[in-house]
Amino acid sequence: MKDFPYSESKDTRSGFGAGLAELGRNNPNVVALCADLTGSLKMDAFKKEFPERFYQVGIAEANMIGLAAGMTIGGKIPYTGTFANFSTGRVYDQIRQSVAYSGKNVKICASHAGLTLGEDGATHQILEDLGMMKMLPHMTVINPCDYNQTKAATIAIASYEGPVYLRFGRPVVPNFTPADQKFEIGKALMLNEGTDVSIFATGHLVWKAILAGHILAEKGISAEIINIHTIKPLDEAAILASVAKTGCVVSAEEHNRLGGLGDSIAQVLVKNKPLPQEYVAVNDSFGESGTPDELMEKYGLNEQSIVAAAERAISRK
Amino acid sequence: MENPYNKSIDELKQVAAQVRRDIVRMVHAVNSGHPGGSLGCTDYFVSLYFKVMNYSTDFTIEGKGEDLFFLSNGHISPVWYSTLARAGFFDPKELATFRKLNSRLQGHPATEEGLPGIRIASGSLGQGLSVATGAAQAKKLNNDDSLVYVLMGDGELEEGQIWEAAIYAPHHKIDNLIATVDRNHQQIDGSTDEVGGLGDLHAKFEAFGWHVLETEGNNFKQLLATLDEAKAATGKGKPVMILMHTEMGFGVDFMMGSHKWHGVAPNDEQLEKALQQLAVNEAADY
Numbered sequence: 001m002k003d004f005p006y007s008e009s010k011d012t013r014s015g016f017g018a019g020l021a022e023l024g025r026n027n028p029n030v031v032a033l034c035a036d037l038t039g040s041l042k043m044d045a046f047k048k049e050f051p052e053r054f055y056q057v058g059i060a061e062a063n064m065i066g067l068a069a070g071m072t073i074g075g076k077i078p079y080t081g082t083f084a085n086f087s088t089g090r091v092y093d094q095i096r097q098s099v100a101y102s103g104k105n106v107k108i109c110a111s112h113a114g115l116t117l118g119e120d121g122a123t124h125q126i127l128e129d130l131g132m133m134k135m136l137p138h139m140t141v142i143n144p145c146d147y148n149q150t151k152a153a154t155i156a157i158a159s160y161e162g163p164v165y166l167r168f169g170r171p172v173v174p175n176f177t178p179a180d181q182k183f184e185i186g187k188a189l190m191l192n193e194g195t196d197v198s199i200f201a202t203g204h205l206v207w208k209a210i211l212a213g214h215i216l217a218e219k220g221i222s223a224e225i226i227n228i229h230t231i232k233p234l235d236e237a238a239i240l241a242s243v244a245k246t247g248c249v250v251s252a253e254e255h256n257r258l259g260g261l262g263d264s265i266a267q268v269l270v271k272n273k274p275l276p277q278e279y280v281a282v283n284d285s286f287g288e289s290g291t292p293d294e295l296m297e298k299y300g301l302n303e304q305s306i307v308a309a310a311e312r313a314i315s316r317k
Numbered sequence: 318m319e320n321p322y323n324k325s326i327d328e329l330k331q332v333a334a335q336v337r338r339d340i341v342r343m344v345h346a347v348n349s350g351h352p353g354g355s356l357g358c359t360d361y362f363v364s365l366y367f368k369v370m371n372y373s374t375d376f377t378i379e380g381k382g383e384d385l386f387f388l389s390n391g392h393i394s395p396v397w398y399s400t401l402a403r404a405g406f407f408d409p410k411e412l413a414t415f416r417k418l419n420s421r422l423q424g425h426p427a428t429e430e431g432l433p434g435i436r437i438a439s440g441s442l443g444q445g446l447s448v449a450t451g452a453a454q455a456k457k458l459n460n461d462d463s464l465v466y467v468l469m470g471d472g473e474l475e476e477g478q479i480w481e482a483a484i485y486a487p488h489h490k491i492d493n494l495i496a497t498v499d500r501n502h503q504q505i506d507g508s509t510d511e512v513g514g515l516g517d518l519h520a521k522f523e524a525f526g527w528h529v530l531e532t533e534g535n536n537f538k539q540l541l542a543t544l545d546e547a548k549a550a551t552g553k554g555k556p557v558m559i560l561m562h563t564e565m566g567f568g569v570d571f572m573m574g575s576h577k578w579h580g581v582a583p584n585d586e587q588l589e590k591a592l593q594q595l596a597v598n599e600a601a602d603y
Contacts, residue, residue, distance in 0.1 A: 104437070
């Protein structure tokens, strides 16, 4: 099992903020809209450097999505920023009609996704957003794993013409992705080659998968770990190549087990090569208040859960 | 850039009669669609495309340097499709495909099939004012001094998003935007007073910071004068809102004054009767 050294831990939302500011310097068409959460989304740097391209929308997310769609008509590349809950469920119809169906080049950037939002509780901890967004035709869905990858993804999506849902979060996690790593939409990243089980993880669960890989190695189990930062379009070739070697799968995500990454992978397996798959995901429930670590443990989203899932998957081969 | 037609009022009346013929024929042909609001807003559409707006029929989504139009109440697509076809965006013969399989003329306007003249999908109500405001802000960023027009239904004002945009646009001084409400007092379940209680819209929009105008929408002289006044009011720090009083079903006597023709197509006999009332050169029918 490979080591993934890192010098510091950082929040993915700060990667977004840094990427957005850098984009502002290099691409005059990039504009940013925020619904009264500038500090939480780390959009302050962009706002300070480019006040004429920053739009404070207030607590009016539906209007924000419509404004962004309209701005694309003038050739702008709008990045909208608010919490994942208010970026998706609250404005699903606006995204569906004005952005996805209309093929508009809007980048919907969503922080505080999932349980790791923590103490605010279930009203804010959306666990259904990946499902809602991946079901929309034309929509690209990205969930990077750490600060560097979020920054790289934020920059990369500006060069892609079309609607994108970019999901990130609040907790501080090890920043192990190389700062100079190119972000390719739809290209899964091999982290550790293995032969006994394929662990496909996204977002904050990628680091948990690495921790699980070390525990599995101590038990003599060789885990292949792949970072699926793009849930749609899904890198089917990478998935099929991996399972051809390992013969079983664990999917890991900070999301409801219904409709997320796991289901996308299951569909690939069913169509191509049916194999045992175990889900590490929230078991069709809402979250609750608590610290991020407490919640990830209670809802079965930590490294121990991944280890147990891997052992179950292997036993089903 | 100029309006490609710049027609006189007499000529506008001729075009409007043709568009109304198209509307009733289109909805009759597929026994579905929304003739009431389409007929009521015909004079507005014809005024914009044949006199008021500066645009090119060589269509681009971006519309750089052109006045842009957005339809928020997308269900009145027949009047927009007919107007676009008569203005030269596509062959009027294509109107015969309205609401049929594999058509570019979807039940509600869409960009997916690439119909020239349409810049965004609409149909689910309440979204157009936000979109138009965003497009107007992009024009400002681009130093493009052309204008953005948007039409909404009055029943549509019951949607909350409209009021989010109504707060936003004056606050951000979007003064290159001319919004219009089709104030026909009708919606599917009855009158807007019974159903929605919209109240004094003039006072409401004024209180939100809009420059508010009112006009008859089925009187070219008044309508054109108001649209001129609206243009003159742009560039002064406030968005412009026109409350346009129309008669749903205008031009066909038995369709007028009732919400019953909001979304119902005429039968064969009713179509004949309607066409008799919309006298214009029949040879120009699609």
